[in-house]
Amino acid sequence: MKFASYKSGRDGQLHIVSRNLKRAFRITDIAPSLRECLDNWETLLPDLQERHQRINAAGQVDNAKRFHTPSCSAPLPRATQWLDGSAYVNHVELARKARGVPMPDSFWTDPLMYQGGSDNLLGPCDPITGNPDWGVDFEAELAIITDDVPIGCSAEEAHQHIMLVMLCNDLSLRNLIPEELGKGFGFVQSKPPSSFGPVAVTPDELGHYWQEGKLSLPMQVYFNDQPFGHPDCAVDMTFNFHELIAHAAKTRPLGRGTIIGSGTVSNKDKSTGSCCLVEQRMLEIIASGQPQTRYLQPGDKVRIEITTPDGQPLFGAIEQTFTGSH
Known part of the structure; x- marks a missing residue:
């Protein structure tokens, strides 16, 4: 799986990214940030994997957008x-x-x-x-x-x-x-x-x-x-x-x-x-x-x-x- 954090607040807004880095899909309904995603990784893993499969299957995620690097913060803007x-x-x-x-x-x-x-x-x-x-x-x-x-x-x-x-x-x-x-x-x-x-x-x-x-x-x-x-x-x-x-x-x-x-x-x-x-x-x-x-x-x-x-x-x-x- 590939993750990015778009700039938003202190910890960014979590997105899952397609393998070819062409599309990104906001998954804040699963976890608002990568920080929280990591803290609850084992519980969230099935949902994360399902979204990952969908974004890498053409046409499966209608609201996925073109991945935009300048919108990104560090994946973990605040690390442990x-x-x-x-x-x-x-x-x-x-x-x-x-x-x-x-x-x-x-x-x-x-x-x-x-x-x-x-x-x-x-x-x-x-x-x-x-x-x-x-x-x-x-x-x-x-x-x-x-x-x-x-x-x-x-x-x-x-x-x-x-x-x-x-x-x-x-x-x-x-x-x-x-x-x-x-x-x-x-x-x-x-x-x-x-x-x-x-x-x-x-x-x-x-x-x-x-x-x-x-x-x-x-x-x-x-x-x-x-x-x-x-x-x-x-x-x-x-x-x-x-x-x-x-x-x-x-x-x-x-x-x-x-x-x-x-x-x-x-x-x-x-x-x-x-x-x-x-x-x-x-x-x-x-x-x-x-x-x-x-x-x-x-x-x-x-x-x-x-x-x-x-x-x-x-x-x-x-x-x-x-x-x-x-």
Whole structure:
């Protein structure tokens, strides 16, 4: 099944979306929002499946409308929590190499993860704001939404707790990060609200591309309408989503509606490009000692999407423009 939240109030207005992302059908009679839908998932599942079948059968839903991405908020505009991992460790290794800092061996065996703000998540077409001097950067990621995860959940058990999969643009203010992390705590000011793709998808909709907590398809990133990166989401993913769930739940349970991000998708083969500006800058520093790629400036556009080899969209697209200061 595929779900979208059209902008309405704090939690959006729940719609079910056809597989080809051409039609959307408001299902607020079943649940007003995805937040409430998740909370009552087991009870509502038969009705959800029936609507899903109808919207994918031509002519079966008379009042279905053309799906309209600009009307969408994040699928969960307010999430239980937002935890972002760094599953592509070669991306972290590059960053440290560019700074001349060795990387601890433990980074390859124990995931990095931070807790971001979850109370005001951005939709796929919402503007990116901020002071250009802060070094505003995009980060194309995959994310999951969990159900209730018990404390101590193992990676082997974690697969049953993934409810939905979606796209994420985890925005970063690169020039604020060093001083903030230098204080010895974590991100706050350097991590503004993240953006999410228009459609959240149940794992079964991903077919054989979804295996062992990984998605074997390229993350397609365009910067100012030019191809910027297309690394495969499964290749070089050191920690799959099962392992990220287990890491997050080691000492605490996770509430239903928790979002976990993969971190910036990155392949060791750099012919596939990059999913964020800072990685391109790191490669330039390593090659020549100086970065040439700039961070976002007002008017810059980023597009993030994943399609099947025959061009079918899975999650819709994140299409954002950087507008500068608030």
